[in-house]
Amino acid sequence: MPMPGAVRRVAIRALEERDRRRARKAPPPDTREIRILLLHANGMGGTIRTVFNLAGHLARNHDVEIVSVVRESPEPFFDVPPGVRVRYLDDRVNGRKGILNRFRSRLTPADETASHWFTLRTDLALLRYIRGRRRGVLIGTRPALNLLIARAAGPEIITIGQEHANLASHQPETRKQILRRYGRLSALVTLTQADLRAYRKALKRRPGRLAQIPNAVTRLNGPPARRTEPVAVAIGRLNHAKGHDLLIRAWAHVHQRHPEWTLRIYGRGPREDKLRQSIEDKGLTGSVHLMGAAEDVGAALGEAAVNVLSSRREGMPMTILEAMSKAVPVVAYDCPTGPAEIITHGHDGLLVPPGKIHALADAISSLIADPDLRTKLATQAQTTAAEYDMTVIGARWDKFLRDLRDRSPEDSAG
Template identity: 50%
Template sequence: MRALARKGKSAMVRLYRGYNRRKKRDAPPPSIRRVRILLLHANGMGGTIRTVFNLASYLAEEHDVEIVSVLKEADAPFFPIDPRVKFRFLDDRIDPGLDPVRALLSKLPSRLIPKEESAYHRFNLWTDLKLARFIRSLDTGVLMATRPGLNLALAQLAKPGVITIGQEHVALRTQAEPIQELIKWRYRRLDALVTLTKADLADYRETLPKQPRKLVRIPNAVPPMSGEVSKLDAKVAVAVGRMTRIKGFHRLITAWETVAAAHPDWKLRIFGAGPQEENLAKQIVEAGLEDKVELPGPTTDVGAELEKSSIYVLSSRHEGFPMTILEAMAKGLAIVSFNSPHGPKEMIKNGVDGLLVKPRTNANLAAAVMRVIEDEQLRRDLAARALETAHKYDPDVVGKKWDALLEELLARRDGSWAAARQSKEPAEAPSAREQPSAQEQSPAQEQPAAQEQSPAQR
């Protein structure tokens, strides 16, 4: 029976590959005019959503851009969006209608998204169907995904005529082992994989046996914000983020007990919402910090709140590339952050444009905050240099990297990239170091890996 099952799976693989080869022959010419970006829930809150909106706005200058949200769980976007950017929702959970097929499939677990994906519980068989239909409906253009589950689905299902880009907002090393195993073999099918940090880029280069045709680091850009640069005269420290355990706000509140005892005239404001909000509010009461720590809820105007603060504190256990640090830098705040190789460590030069603290050490976090409070000159020096650092992440600077990537991916598809490289090569044969890598060969040259599985298993 097992041998028969293996033969059946092998036949499915051959049929699937043959279908894709036929689609490739009939596909329209490659194009980057239309760019579609897959998000989990575009109307929600979070750093990934905000950075995607920011990128979409930049690309809309030259491209037809559409944000495709798997879920619709709110009537309107939480963050402002460029009117030139189109929206599409695959699963409207506000007004689901009376479709009996949908009602049935929505009760069944997802088979497309790996169980180890952190957002697995948000998917079901209905979202699988809608997502697969959307991906398979595209013959050309650019399709970008923004989280592991969506990247894996994109790599598995996209037709050959579509230029595919996976964007990672979470470090590879923090992914569950089964996710990392799928990444090893599926991500090679992407045209490009974009990481936010140099550390994550190095991890992917080391981990992937066969890499995508383009593996590159492009950081997030500073989003537009209202207001002016902070005057640093407010006795306020601020933190922003979704209220989950990974953000470490419980550690920040514990650290603030020490800060408040030494500096009772300073306040901490934590903006955001999430499953830990009630626990954090209870912790504040139990610590007697009701008039020292505030939970104002989420804000749509981060710039205004940062302008009214002097210190930004990041207490996350780990981060990919925290937008809140960039925003705080752009507003000229002094920054204190737990250290992490995949984000804060690359963004902050310790003692120059911020202070880095050993992760998960509440006492050290409190000591660093008090150091910035007590040394006004240090606070102003850190803030001034942070403002200089933020200029490296201006939207135009980062946007040009995306322009270059899209142009290169198009050139790789239409053959002009290989021709340009050959024209630059010396007459003598290239050295082994200069030989094109496996991921730079044409799709026809690539050989399927021994680990290749059927579409249902991949």
């Protein structure tokens, strides 16, 4: 009886032979149809919001569909842009169904951050969908999806891997597969120049194109902030990476100096109970508030005088740009990739050495104590945020897609 590895090798060889036959009959590259693979389109978070934002822009001139691997909430948290359709491959609103959902994915690296979402059922659904495409563009939005389109998409398809985190943040097995398989992609897009340099250095076999295109800032409701209320705001998923535990420790020092100020933390996540306990242990119950999900980010920022990002790591933190666009001055940890490519220290925000509690407290306190500094940074920040408007970033995507369409097969090889 053949071993699973042998079966897999035979299947791969069969697919490769079929793709060679498909390639001989393949039409010229076509970008009219764009399909964006997303883990959970009905969830909440920065990646989902920015994918919806990009899809809405592309839908002006393309047939755009977001393909959600799973559906765990009945309706999308964010508004689906006009002209964009959403397709779901595995509906889990009433729980995981079928025996195949009991088995873990065989196509997703076990240490990929979202590996627990993927099952044998999603493997088969994704393979069926990807292999069924005969034209257009497939865009992946996380390593598991980028790796799958690199391995399974037919030769007619323009395959784009979009990196929403950064290479260094991925676990060993995921990085190993990235370095082995990303060279099969038509293109890889990073959010930051730092991550682009990391991929250029690490990939021995590169995709047809390596490029950096940042996410566009979402246009938020409401006017710019007045910055008159004694309120600081942090927005982000309540997990270890976002560093809210560090922020609470820093706020204990801020509270001693400025007891009239309050900190509002918007978001949900697995560390909510631990953060709540930390707030109580430090006697900050009346000063730090866990607000839950921000139903209206524009309104939340509109009531703030300071925005804080305390992340241990980032891809490209959209909350910084959103705060800047609302004229809220930002204090951010200078964590690997992201903040330093957006903020010029002392010009349109403040950067703090990563993980330094007292330095973060001092930077926040400096803005609290100096309204003129808040105004100066906020004014420059709006100019910076304008560079990330969809009119600017969307034009870069439009040109990028045209270039991919017009490249010859020889240009895209290897």
